[in-house]
Amino acid sequence: MTQNSEPSEPFDARASSLNDVDPAVFEELLRMRGTIDNIDAALVHMLAERFQATQRVGLLKAQYQLPPGDPHREAAQIDRLRRLAESARLDPEFAEKFLNFIISEVIRHHERIAEDHNRDREATGGNE
Numbered sequence: 831m832t833q834n835s836e837p838s839e840p841f842d843a844r845a846s847s848l849n850d851v852d853p854a855v856f857e858e859l860l861r862m863r864g865t866i867d868n869i870d871a872a873l874v875h876m877l878a879e880r881f882q883a884t885q886r887v888g889l890l891k892a893q894y895q896l897p898p899g900d901p902h903r904e905a906a907q908i909d910r911l912r913r914l915a916e917s918a919r920l921d922p923e924f925a926e927k928f929l930n931f932i933i934s935e936v937i938r939h940h941e942r943i944a945e946d947h948n949r950d951r952e953a954t955g956g957n958e
Contacts, residue, residue: 898941898944
């Protein structure tokens, strides 16, 4: 998988549906949005790295026939993230919803990895 820092289609950082805005205000808005755009890009790259790590966990779980989910681990992570959110002055409800979404995607990936692993194992007669 090739990792590019920019998407293939150019991004128009000046795209806006705001009309008749004072040019100085619009330029300040663009500067602020530039910061947000950079943070969004960092989030995407961090999520990609996180999912690469969870794919490796999924492979290990599949090899040793462990369940895709780990409810105790997930609950501990949610509690940890809520505390982090509170200390960062981020809504803990939002943080929990965000992590729950990620966890559900990870479990879905782990289920698929386990299915693929089992199919491959059956195809080779149980030999790995």
